[in-house]
Amino acid sequence: MGFSLTVTEKWSGLTLEAVLRDELAFSKKTIHQWRMEKGIHINGELTPWKNTLSEGDILTFALDDPAPSYPPSQMDIDVLFQDDHLIIVNKPSQTDTHPNEPGQNNTLVNAVVHYELQSGRTGYIQPIHRLDRDTTGAILFAKHSAIKPLLDQMLEKRDIRRTYTAIVQGEVKIAKGTINQPIGKDRHHATRRRISPGGQKAVTHYKKIRYDAASNTTILSLTLDTGRTHQIRVHLSSIGHPIVGDTLYGAKKAGHSYQALHASSLSFVHPFTGELVDVDAPEPLKRRL
The missing domain is CATH 3.30.2350.10 (Pseudouridine synthase)
Known part of the structure; x- marks a missing residue:
């Protein structure tokens, strides 16, 4: 499994390495690994990294993610936003974000893994942040290992507004x-x-x-x-x-x-597409007064 990105006008004229390092902020270790493993194709071909990219070029990244990352568990979930890279889910009350003890598999992350497997994906899912068991609302999950560290960095820098x-x-x-x-x-x-x-x-x-x-x-x-x-x-x-x-x-x-x-809401600039992701979660609290 892997993922693809389309070269934008902003990236046109840059080399692949410049895009990976400066535009997408991948770590040196990750970039080196892709280079050594020949893990990135441009328009379906292995191309020298020193060549400049053109708008519309398709970058295909190989990934070797373990799957699933948590045992799957059947549970209805409320998906607020998703693409090939991330998913935002509206967490219900009385539900843990992730397992807190061995053998626990009735958490939200287990349900999202099940959802992903049913959708034909690998089942790699990692929560970027958490909510207390009784707190409801929007939680962000990474769908593959390449985007997780980028989202982690954004959360640490407060670039993800909650x-x-x-x-x-x-x-x-x-x-x-x-x-x-x-x-x-x-x-x-x-x-x-x-x-x-x-x-x-x-x-x-x-x-x-x-x-x-x-x-x-x-x-x-x-x-x-x-x-x-x-x-x-x-x-x-x-x-x-x-x-x-x-x-x-x-x-x-x-x-x-x-x-x-x-x-009630989650807002950030998508690290791959550069688009604003601005999601509102239904607010049951207002109906409880």
């Missing part, structure tokens, strides 16, 4: 603000995190969408500068507005089991 929607207890008075508090482990609880002076830097931006007096809850839109475990949950609890349903961080017990946090 927006969240949360319903919190009480009325948030300030229309918008930033919570800049370091987060560390809670030594008294195995899974909980807490605000800690010695913790990792964590920055959360929020904007008030609306307040619902009947339920005494506020809907917030949030973006992150950092991606700490439980970051939004810890930060909102720290200002006295825990997320509805999040009893781990101080929310009152409610007559439902959901945690009202949703990854």
Whole structure:
């Protein structure tokens, strides 16, 4: 298995190596491996890498991905966007992103592997980020090993913009603000995190969408500068507005089991096509008030 890319006008006149190194940002190790293994064809032929490319040329990349990367498991999934390189799925609540213990195979990644195998692909699937078990919304997965490190780099550089929607207890008075508090482990609880002076830097931006007096809850839109475990949950609890349903961080017990946090959108420039991928995930939270 492999993948193909079409040379754009921007790449025309460049050498293959320049495109791989400067335009697509592949690592030196990856480029060297393709060169040694003669793993890239131009218009179906092995062509010297010093030759310049022309718009419309087809670059075909050979890949030797292990498959499947996780055991497949039958589960309906909500695909928000996909192409030959990546797939974005709307994660339901009460579902882990990936296995957390040996033998666990009822996670979202297992379901996406099954979906890919049913589509005739290798089943190589790797999550680029994760959501807590009770958090819903958009998650990005790599479909092959060549794009995964590029997406990982984009996530690390914050070139993948993620927006969240949360319903919190009480009325948030300030229309918008930033919570800049370091987060560390809670030594008294195995899974909980807490605000800690010695913790990792964590920055959360929020904007008030609306307040619902009947339920005494506020809907917030949030973006992150950092991606700490439980970051939004810890930060909102720290200002006295825990997320509805999040009893781990101080929310009152409610007559439902959901945690009202949703990854509502995902936006980034596709590393191969240069096109903007801007995906909105259906927001069930707004229908719960």
